Amino acid sequence: MLGxxxxxxxYxxxxxxxxxxxxxDLDGLGKMTLLLIAMALVQSLVQFSHTYLSGWIGQYVIRDMRVVLYRHLLKLKLRYYDQTxxxxLVTRAVSDIETLSEVFTNGLAALMGDLLQLFFILAVMLYTDWRLTLVSLATLPILIGATYIFKNKIKDAFNEVRTAVSNLNTYVQEHITGMNIVQIxxxxDREYDKFKDINIEHKKAQLRTVKYYSIYYPVAEVIAATGTGLLVWYGAREVLNEEITLGVLxxxxxxxxxxxxxxxxxxDRFNTLQMGIVSSDRVLKILDTEEFIKDEGTELLEDMKGEVQFDHVHFAYDGETKVLKDVSFEMKAGDSIAFVGATGAGKSSIINLINxxxxxxxxxxxxxxxxxxxYKLESLRGHIGLVLQDVFLFSSSIRENITLGxxxxTDEQIMEAAELVGADTFIKQLPGQLDYNVMERGATLSVGQRQLISFVRTMVYDPKLLILDEATSSVDSETEEMIQKAVERMMKGRTSIAIAHRLATIxxxxxxxxxxxxxxxxxxxxxxxxxxxxxxxxxxxVQYKHATERE
Known part of the structure; x- marks a missing residue:
């Protein structure tokens, strides 16, 4: 419409x-002035509608794309996250998809509008006076050549920027998460120097785009001004010779x-589209990734007994180096089994495979x-309770960390499970109790309290198969004694597997x-x-004699 x-x-x-x-003719001039004002208002209204509609479409599209991408991320194997x-992934889910919104806001629709505008203006110019049109566009080939060179240069620069942003996000995310290791x-100072180097590369990439824009726009302005100058020189002669009117000029x-x-x-429009293509390619690579557990089972574990059997199981995380070799064992409903061995023996791998x-x-x-x-994955995992040594808590309330939404x-079920594992005492002492915000990774709680919260999170689902991955290794002796009593109550009537770390569990x-x-x-x-x-x-x-002597 704008075109x-x-x-x-x-005209x-x-x-x-x-x-x-x-x-x-002053009366006619007044009428034409009102008509021009009305025309300006119409164009403003159309411009507003175009801008708003483009932005509206763009935001709805990226909203849906983020939802689709995040749903896909939830299904990917843990191996994918081990390697990526x-x-x-944060860059892909946030920055790259945000770039795609520019395709709809300032890319595709704007480019079509620009091309339509060029077509109609050229048609009117040729219809009005083809000679003036040729003179006016004499510098057009030069501008097209400069635009083509700029387009290629800025595309490469933008690709470098996207790579630099991805590297920056990866570094910052990893090192903020591991800040305790950095400080310990x-x-x-070393991490600061590394960050400065990565940030400098980001700056250089951004400055390359600035440089190309700084060169292109003045050059384009000079070329356009030269075309206007030629038009004025030739058109003025035509006006003086009465070949055209002043209004035409x-x-x-x-x-x-x-x-x-x-x-x-x-x-710019082409580069926006190209960046959109690059970003969409990165997002589509994730969506095309099929590294997810195929949930093709149809059986439901409505009344799980807890019988587990491994039959000549081999497993390798990378597909080559085996961490489990011909493992076979059987446990009946209600049995309790402990796995022991040195680090890297394959204990946690068995738990990962059961889940x-x-x-x-x-x-x-x-x-x-x-x-x-x-079995359907949801049904299988819904009957397995897993307590890990490394407890992860989200920046939310205790209630949200237990129920996970x-x-x-109910709160009654939460407090019953908390009482079972001995967590009710400290929860009641916290400000707001279940509404207490544990902050990121449970920073406001002790190690033992975080572990107890993970016990409660497991027990509210009343699992039939209970798995403890060195669940008491991170707590003090007093807390361990309390947890051990809770574990004994939790194991009653359930099949249980424990990765043994301390003597009592074994x-x-x-x-x-x-x-x-x-x-x-x-x-x-x-x-x-x-x-x-x-x-x-x-x-x-080697590992337990000293503990026995201390007992």
Whole structure:
């Protein structure tokens, strides 16, 4: 619409000069003035509508794209996050998608409008006087060449900027998250120097875009001004020779200004589109990633017993280096099993596979006699309670960290679970109790309190299979004793798996499985394994004897 209206105002001014100003018709001049004002108001209204509609469409599109992208991220395997920097994903989900909104706001629609405006202005100019048109556009090939060169240069510069932004986000995210490590090892100055280097690269990339814009726009302005100068020189001669009227010359000056303006902007429009293409390509690469656990099962675990069986299971995180080798074991409903072994023996890998956070390389895992791949993921994980050593709490209330937004869990259920694990005492002492904000990663709570919150978070779902991944290794002796009593109550009527770290967890287990480099070395009770005098006995001597003496 704007492209169609663009030539109207110069045409009206041409008519005003030739038909009213030159002949001294003041009444007609007044009417034309009102018409020009009305025309300006119409163009302003159309401009507002165009700008608002473009922005509205752009924001709705990126809203939907972010939702689609985030839903896809939620389904990706943990292996994908093991291999992909979080800062890069943040850049894709925020900055790259924000760039796509520019395609709708200042890119595609604006480019179509500019091209339409050029077409109509050129048509009117040729219809009015083809000779003046040729003179006016004599410098156009030079401007097109300069625009083409600028477009290529600025595209490369923008790609460098996007890469620099991604690197900057990745570095900042990782090092703010790990700030305690930075400070513990007095590495502030070294990390500061690294950040300065990355930031300098970002600055250089941005300055390259500034340089190209600084060169292009003055050059384009000089070329456009030269075209206008040629038009005035030739047009003035034609007016003096009475070949054209003064109104035609004035209108052509306006036409040429309107014609060169969108050409100068077209380079920006193309670059906006190119950046949109680059950003969309990055987003689509994530959406095309199929590294997710295939939820093709149809079975529902409506009444889980808790029977678990590993049948010759092999597993490798990277697909090559095996961390589990031919692991086979079986546990019946109500059994409690503890896994022990050195770091890297494969204990946590077994837990990850039971929850289907990763897919096994070969072999089979059965729960209640059926392959875990036959169950729907939500149903499978809904019956498994997992307590990790490294507790992650969100910057929210205790209630939100326990329910994770599940509206079906009541405050009464939360406090019942808290009482079970002994967390109710400290929760009641906090300001606001369940409404207390634990801040990012639970910074306002002690390590033991964070661990207790994770216990409550698990127990409100009343899991049939309870898994404890060294759940008491991060707490003090007093808290451990309280948790151990809670764990004993939690295990009643449930199948339980514990990655053993402290002596109490191992002694109470029905069966202990000793792992070493991904292989099962020994299986038996605590007393049986000690009597064998083998691998477990040596582990016990090294890792647990001193703890026993202190007890």
């Amino acid at each position: 169609v209206l663009a030539p109207v105002r110069p 009206l001014i041409e008519q005003t000069i030739d038909n009213y100003i030159v002949v001294g 920097p979080i800062g890069r 090892f007095n590495s502030e 004035v209108s052509f000056i306006m036409y040429i200004s309107l014609f060169f303006r969108p050409i100068r902007m077209i380079a 289907r956070f990763y897919e096994i390389t070969s072999g089979n895992i059965y729960i209640d006699g059926k392959d875990i791949r036959s 599940n509206k079906d869990i 002694k109470n287990a029905d069966k202990i499985i000793v792992l070493d480099h991904g292989e099962i070395k020994e299986v038996g009770s605590h007393d049986e394994l000690l009597q064998k005098g083998g691998f477990y006995a040596n582990l016990y001597e």
